[in-house]
Amino acid sequence: xxxxxxxxxxxxxxxxxxxxxxxxxxxxxxxxxxxxxxxxxxxxxxxxxxxxxxxxxxxxxxxxxxxxxxxxxxxxxxxxxxxxxxxxxxxxxxxxxxxxxxxxxxxxxxxxxxxxxxxxxxxxxxxxxxxxxxxxxxxxxxxxxxxxxxxxxxxxxxxxxxxxxxxxxxxxxxxxxxxxxxxxxxxxxxxxxxxxxxxxxxxxxxxxxxxxxxxxxxxxxxxxxxxxxxxxxxxxxxxxxxxxxxxxxxxxxxxxxxxxxxxxxxxxxxxxxxxxxxxxxxxxxxxxxxxxxxxxxxxxxxxxxxxxxxxxxxxxxxxxxxxxxxxxxxxxxxxxxxxxxxxxxxxxxxxxxxxxxxxxxxxxxxxxxxxxxxxxxxxxxxxxxxxxxxxxxxxxxxxxxxxxxxxxxxxxxxxxxxxxxxxxxxxxxxxxxxxxxxxxxxxxxxxxxxxx
Amino acid sequence: xxxxxxxxxxxxxxxxxxxxxxxxxxxxxxxxxxxxxxxxxxxxxxxxxxxxxxxxxxxxxxxxxxxxxxxxxxxxxxxxxxxxxxxxxxxxxxxxxxxxxxxxxxxxxxxxxxxxxxxxxxxxxxxxxxxxxxxxxxxxxxxxxxxxxxxxxxxxxxxxxxxxxxxxxxxxxxxxxxxxxxxxxxxxxxxxxxxxxxxxxxxxxxxxxxxxxxxxxxxxxxxxxxxxxxxxxxxxxxxxxxxxxxxxxxxxxxxxxxxxxxxxxxxxxxxxxxxxxxxxxxxxxxxxxxxxxxxxxxxxxxxxxxxxxxxxxxxxxxxxxxxxxxxxxxxxxxxxxxxxxxxxxxxxxxxxxxxxxxxx
Numbered sequence: 113x114x115x116x117x118x119x120x121x122x123x124x125x126x127x128x129x130x131x132x133x134x135x136x137x138x139x140x141x142x143x144x145x146x147x148x149x150x151x152x153x154x155x156x157x158x159x160x161x162x163x164x165x166x167x168x169x170x171x172x173x174x175x176x177x178x179x180x181x182x183x184x185x186x187x188x189x190x191x192x193x194x195x196x197x198x199x200x201x202x203x204x205x206x207x208x209x210x211x212x213x214x215x216x217x218x219x220x221x222x223x224x225x226x227x228x229x230x231x232x233x234x235x236x237x238x239x240x241x242x243x244x245x246x247x248x249x250x251x252x253x254x255x256x257x258x259x260x261x262x263x264x265x266x267x268x269x270x271x272x273x274x275x276x277x278x279x280x281x282x283x284x285x286x287x288x289x290x291x292x293x294x295x296x297x298x299x300x301x302x303x304x305x306x307x308x309x310x311x312x313x314x315x316x317x318x319x320x321x322x323x324x325x326x327x328x329x330x331x332x333x334x335x336x337x338x339x340x341x342x343x344x345x346x347x348x349x350x351x352x353x354x355x356x357x358x359x360x361x362x363x364x365x366x367x368x369x370x371x372x373x374x375x376x377x378x379x380x381x382x383x384x385x386x387x388x389x390x391x392x393x394x395x396x397x398x399x400x401x402x403x404x405x406x407x408x409x410x411x412x413x414x415x416x417x418x419x420x421x422x423x424x425x426x427x428x429x430x431x432x433x434x435x436x437x438x439x440x441x442x443x444x445x446x447x448x449x450x451x452x453x454x455x456x457x458x459x460x461x462x463x464x465x466x467x468x469x470x471x472x473x474x475x476x477x478x479x480x481x482x483x484x485x486x487x488x489x490x491x492x493x494x495x496x497x498x499x500x501x502x503x504x505x506x507x508x509x510x511x512x513x514x515x516x517x518x519x520x521x522x523x524x525x526x527x528x529x530x531x532x533x534x535x536x537x538x539x540x541x542x543x544x545x546x547x548x549x550x551x552x553x554x555x556x557x558x559x560x561x562x563x564x
Numbered sequence: 565x566x567x568x569x570x571x572x573x574x575x576x577x578x579x580x581x582x583x584x585x586x587x588x589x590x591x592x593x594x595x596x597x598x599x600x601x602x603x604x605x606x607x608x609x610x611x612x613x614x615x616x617x618x619x620x621x622x623x624x625x626x627x628x629x630x631x632x633x634x635x636x637x638x639x640x641x642x643x644x645x646x647x648x649x650x651x652x653x654x655x656x657x658x659x660x661x662x663x664x665x666x667x668x669x670x671x672x673x674x675x676x677x678x679x680x681x682x683x684x685x686x687x688x689x690x691x692x693x694x695x696x697x698x699x700x701x702x703x704x705x706x707x708x709x710x711x712x713x714x715x716x717x718x719x720x721x722x723x724x725x726x727x728x729x730x731x732x733x734x735x736x737x738x739x740x741x742x743x744x745x746x747x748x749x750x751x752x753x754x755x756x757x758x759x760x761x762x763x764x765x766x767x768x769x770x771x772x773x774x775x776x777x778x779x780x781x782x783x784x785x786x787x788x789x790x791x792x793x794x795x796x797x798x799x800x801x802x803x804x805x806x807x808x809x810x811x812x813x814x815x816x817x818x819x820x821x822x823x824x825x826x827x828x829x830x831x832x833x834x835x836x837x838x839x840x841x842x843x844x845x846x847x848x849x850x851x852x853x854x855x856x857x858x859x860x861x862x863x864x865x866x867x868x869x870x871x872x873x874x875x876x877x878x879x880x881x882x883x884x885x886x887x888x889x890x891x892x893x894x895x896x897x898x899x900x901x902x903x904x905x906x907x908x909x910x911x912x913x914x915x916x917x918x919x920x921x922x923x924x
Contacts, residue, residue: 124583444580448578448580451578453573457568457569471581476574485685496907498906522906527579531582532585533582535685540578
């Protein structure tokens with residue numbers, strides 16, 4: 113099988129061996145969860161419960177009308193203690209529903225099972241929304257919107273690339289639950305009516321490949337005539353980026369400003385696929401997720417499944433993981449290249465948290481920004497073929513027209529440019545800021561035109 | 565267990581890890597790649613060459629340190645770029661250039677060509693080449709006086725017996741009569757000698773023998789530009805480390821070869837003499853003064869090749885590499901406009917259409 117990839121990219125140290133051999137542990141004895149109300153990409157939703165309400169596990173606790181919304185469910189049974197604003201893993205304040213376990217309150221409130229292959233498309237999409245499923249790879253895009261494309265889909269890609277260093281939860285999911293990954297892929301193919309399904313795996317996770325292939329060949333969906341296969345990809349960051357995956361597998365490029373469906377693709381994280389399987393088979397909403405806890409200052413790296421809303425501090429207190437306080441310098445939600453550094457442990461795990469990293473002295477060394485030496489490393493590494501060095505100059509000189517021409521809005525913010533920069537230029541950081549400035553400028557222009 | 569870690573944490577925007585490649589490690593690799601040529605130069609020209617390297621590097625580093633101190637800017641000598649510039653200056657001036665002149669060139673490169681424009685990464689012109697151009701204009705005699713490598717003898721009679729000697733010949737021969745000074749292959753070809761005559765002059769049996777001798781580097785010339793073999797060795801090291809990319813060296817050498825052939829020069833002789841190969845790997849690839857985009861780099865290389873050949877064929881100087889690169893440096897910002905098409909590039913809509921879309 114030919115190993116495919118995209119043009120550009122970088123090779124950060126993988127550091128996955130610390131946790132890639134460890135089976136996923138399920139953490140059940142969490143007594144308190146702090147569930148952020150808005151974890152998805154889209155319009156905000158409102159709590160449906162009040163302080164003092166008794167909720168069962170899986171009960172809907174927040175929702176709203178609107179297409180770009182997904183409901184939220186209680187991840188443990190208990191009593192709603194507080195509904196208040198807290199610092200979340202994006203370092204912003206957000207409304208959270210705090211639920212505490214209580215004697216005598218237990219039980220699940222799941223939906224009835226539903227056969228995704230027998231029900232209609234609308235019914236299936238309604239179930240996916242009702243289960244509160246969003247993209248679990250990081251962006252948190254509502255799954256029921258992604259699975260209702262307005263264009264014909266030719267291939268569904270199961271994203272098991274997991275290109276961020278340290279993170280191993282997708283790898284463990286593929287090793288431990290290959291049948292669910294395949295089943296979820298088949299479901300997605302059924303819903304979007306795609307003729308082909310591809311499970312994309314980076315080369316460093318090759319041991320998951322035979323397991324997935326076996327799961328494909330023994331799947332009843334394959335016997336029913338569905339075409340699925342595994343594609344090995346070169347281990348390279350950011351191979352797991354949607355645009356890079358599509359370039360590698362479909363050989364097509366998502367048009368600037370477009371969506372994967374414009375080139376007939378739908379990309380779903382393997383964790384999301386497993387959540388879909390649970391939503392149909394068990395009627396279970398997305399109330400827990402797998403994540404990797406690792407990093408140089410993590411004394412006990414683990415792959416865990418925890419209820420959504422579990423605070424990292426509670427995981428440490430429960431002994432699920434250990435931190436080497438001596439060397440700890442940074443706590444990061446997500447991977448080391450795209451994750452967000454948070455100020456303390458009291459941050460809840462969300463539906464789209466793929467990992468928590470405790471970075472040590474050596475890794476989290478603050479780098480001093482030096483002047484650009486124009487070596488061009490960022491340009492060769494950029495998976496979007498932008499010119500980060502020139503883009504940074506355009507932004508620094510407030511030349512947003514030029515920045516837009518170079519492709520500021522096409523930047524996927526993967527951070528490869530900043531990673532490779534020998535002068536430690538804060539390139540992607542400038543682009544994040546620049547994008548917001550450019551968008552607000554365009555907004556103002558539009559308003560001015562409307563006034564006229 | 566408290567919610568707070570024992571120590572306060574760093575907060576920063578991602579990415580949180582960085583590649584180990586730094587500015588100083590890049591500069592160090594360039595120095596490493598220059599070491600074979602430097603050592604060979606010292607072997608050819610002895611202790612005075614070593615002194616020249618030492619003076620050049622020291623004045624570059626000290627010059628940078630003092631200038632940055634004077635303008636109250638951060639100390640940047642640890643990035644190693646001044647060492648590279650100093651070393652390059654020593655390698656491209658004639659081997660027995662007076663040491664004060666070498667020091668002056670180095671200081672000019674660092675202070676005028678580099679720091680006046682804002683330091684590393686901001687200079688529009690290659691500092692080492694600016695130094696060479698400056699020295700060549702200020703001290704034309706010293707900068708065109710070449711020394712015989714240790715132990716090398718030439719057959720001057722090969723030239724005196726030449727039947728068709730141009731006006732320049734007399735000057736060249738009189739220079740050759742001097743035991744310590746020598747004529748470079750380029751000086752000779754500029755003086756309208758033929759390649760076989762030059763071969764004879766350097767004691768080679770035939771043209772192929774001369775090519776071999778030039779490739780290995782046994783001929784008068786500047787230290788760094790002597791041995792093509794050792795330059796290639798250093799160049800390949802830089803290529804394999806990913807410090808430089810192949811586009812510029814290939815386009816410079818390739819286009820020089822092709823244009824030399826088109827203009828009726830001996831193409832092999834053209835690329836083996838003077839600083840073509842050295843400049844292709846170490847000068848034209850200078851980060852701050854070359855274009856960043858692949859197409860821009862290719863055009864830049866071809867432009868350098870063309871100008872080298874035009875100067876050598878029609879110009880007053882025997883060598884054109886220095887000015888070729890400096891001239892192409894001028895248009896680098898324009899070449900940077902030729903960008904690679906971004907991922908998912910969509911051709912902009914027709915103006916009429918765009919206006920329609922905007923009014924929506």
